[in-house]
Amino acid sequence: MTTAGIARRPKYVALFSMGLSDALAYRTSAAISWVINGWSVLIVVYVWYSLFAQDGAPVAQFDWQAMKTYLILAHAVNWFMQSDVSWIVADAVQNGNIVTDLTRPADYMLSKFSQAIGGSLVNGTIGTVILFGSSIIFLHLQAPASPAAAGLFILACVLGYGVNFLISYLMGLSTCWLTNNQGLSWVLWYAGRILAGTVIPISLFPGWLQTVAWASPFQATVSTPLLIYLGHDQQGGALGLIGVQVAWIIGLGAFSRWLYARAMRRLEIQGG
Amino acid sequence: MRCCISQAQIEARALTKTFRVPKRGSGVTGAIQHLFAPVYEDKRALDQVTFDIASGEAVACVGPNGAGKSTTVKLMVGITMPTSGSVRIEGLDPHKERITNSRKIGVVFGQRSQLWWDLPVAESLRLLGDIYEIPPDRYDQTLKTCTELLELGPLLGQASRSLSLGQRMRCDIAASLLHSPRILFLDEPTIGLDVAVKARIRQFISAMNRERGVTVVLTSHDLQDIETICQRIILMDKGAIVFDGSLLAVKRQFDRSRVVTFRLREMVPDAAARVQIALSEVAPPPVITVTGYDTVVTFDPSHSSSAAVVAKVMAELPVEDLKIEEPGIESIIRQLYDGTLKLGVAEPVT
The missing domain is CATH 3.30.70.3400 (Alpha-Beta Plaits)
Incomplete structure (x- = not known):
């Protein structure tokens, strides 16, 4: 078997493709996660529907239509963001299989990013599109605030994916110090969901928690795209929010590079 | 002992690696004590190791578990960095210039696979071809050679997870050679394999060394691996080199x-x-x-x-x-492993 007639792919495109193929090998698992995630969204929406049914008054800037749109989109965007890179890096450090990555002529972070996008396309994006599409048809979601908001929403989702990836990657690298990062991962996963505004909009938090949320990188993952979609971006405008996302990517990216260099100095791979 | 060949392809100088390991008492009490007042101790895995390896050599690193063989390999491939001392691969620092170095070397870890678990072997190999940016013609030629010599034909369409250990190792060796590396590091490549597969792998590696001039650095507990593939042996014990020379010389010195x-x-x-x-x-x-x-x-x-x-x-x-x-090298290595080998320079024969 040869590659006669098959062109060489750029290495990171090849790794993206591998991430895609790898995820497709577990398509049943992906399909089950689509069903479970879809079901959990419906439960959350129903809880809020019950709350609004008792007293139809808007909460903060959110009436029922806006809240329904926010909750469904928050879950859809969160779904799109999900990445198992934290677990992949932690596992590779713990069992020593990181040696195979480190003996290849490829940047470690970019390799993991390329693979993560491939995996996300199967596990997250397909589910997100199904959820988003079916919700627009059956649940009559609110349309984007403007055509420009629709475009910036997509851009903010892409940038949010980058922020989320970097947070997950940093959590994975922490294994070089913690030996087992499971506890930190769980805490950050739960805290991250709340601070990202996935469970409820950040504007409904108590004042001090809002300050914490706005100071954290998590809000740049889910909350930012949704505020842009709904037109709730009065403070600084959509471009200002996107600027914050870009700043987080630059900051976390630089920190990731610094931490990776330190992690590699600490790396201890026992056994053969 | 031999050291410091001019024009060395691999140079290790006073290579020392110390690991910081937790020192914990036994049981729940020990675990709680360690939680609040952790105590660590330094464990020296390598101590002032110096050697040169010339291009085209086939060298075996031999020693009991914990002797420092695998640590030496990890330092040479750039995965870990030394606590002190230095290692150079064709003049490069393998840790600082990891990506450039990785194009020069092929690595096989017997207990780990570089193939993607769920993908067909052919897809994993193609992906490695992309990562190493191997020109398609050269890739096809190398894959053809590996397929013939290692009998990979029926395996290429199978997912890595469905292969036996021996089949997987043959594919892993092919994967490590696709980019035509000048140096091949093999860390226990025949561990757990049956006699026939071992023989085929030894023959293949030996041919790569003799016919293509690929430098081979091998760690193994298998004497047949060492005697078939290598001309030179580095005996290691407790993180230090106790002998470095030809197979014949080791017999003369320690028998x-x-x-x-x-x-x-x-x-x-x-x-x-x-x-x-x-x-x-x-x-x-x-x-x-x-x-x-x-x-x-x-x-x-x-x-x-x-x-x-x-x-x-x-x-x-x-x-x-x-x-x-x-004189049998097997008995010498057995003595090294059970700690009864008398080290030091032998007196001349009278």
Whole structure:
């Protein structure tokens, strides 16, 4: 078997493709996660529907239509963001299989990013599109605030994916110090969901928690795209929010590079 | 010991690696104590290791578990960095210039696979071709050679997870050679494999070394691997090199017992006593055993030559035939592993 007639792919495109193929090998698992995630969204929406049914008054800037749109989109965007890179890096450090990555002529972070996008396309994006599409048809979601908001929403989702990836990657690298990062991962996963505004909009938090949320990188993952979609971006405008996302990517990216260099100095791979 | 060859492809200088390991008491009490007042100790895995490897050499790193063999390989491939000292691969620092270095080297870890678990082997190999940016023509040529010599044909369409250990290792070796590396590091490549697969892999690696000039650095506990593939051996123990030289030299330096079996033409009742008198000047005193027509003399060849011992016994007994057992590297390595190998420079043969 040869590659006669098959062109060489750029290495990171090849790794993206591998991430895609790898995820497709577990398509049943992906399909089950689509069903479970879809079901959990419906439960959350129903809880809020019950709350609004008792007293139809808007909460903060959110009436029922806006809240329904926010909750469904928050879950859809969160779904799109999900990445198992934290677990992949932690596992590779713990069992020593990181040696195979480190003996290849490829940047470690970019390799993991390329693979993560491939995996996300199967596990997250397909589910997100199904959820988003079916919700627009059956649940009559609110349309984007403007055509420009629709475009910036997509851009903010892409940038949010980058922020989320970097947070997950940093959590994975922490294994070089913690030996087992499971506890930190769980805490950050739960805290991250709340601070990202996935469970409820950040504007409904108590004042001090809002300050914490706005100071954290998590809000740049889910909350930012949704505020842009709904037109709730009065403070600084959509471009200002996107600027914050870009700043987080630059900051976390630089920190990731610094931490990776330190992690590699600490790396201890026992056994053969 | 050999060191510091000019034009070395691999240079290790005073290579030292220390790991910080937690020191914890046993049981729940120990775990709680460690939680609040952790205590660590430094464990030196490598201590001032210096050697050179020239292009085209095949070198075996041998030693008991924990001797520092795998740590040395990890430092050479750039996965870990030394606590002190330095290592250079064709002049490069393999840790700082990891990506450039990785194009020069191929690595096989016997206990790990570089193939993607869920993908067909052909897809994993194609992906490696992309990552190493191998020109398609060269990729096809190398894959064809590997497929023929390692009999990979039926395996290429199978997912890595469905392969047996031997099949997986053959594919892993092909994967490590696709980009035509100048140096091949093999860390226990035949561990757990059956005799036939081991033989095929040894033959292949040996051919790559002899015919293509690929430098081979091998760690293995398997003596057949070492004797088939390597011309040079680095014996390691407790993080230090205890011997570095040719296979023949290691036998000469560490073999402290030579066995000569004399088959007699007739039974000699007092053969043992007569040989003992004949060899009374041999030190340390040889061990003599008599079984039927055979008289077996075991002596230290670093002090007495085989020729001298044979001449003295033949002058004393009616010898019909004799057999001198060559020094066995297996016994030397076994002694190294169980800690009974006498280190230090042997005295000249008299």
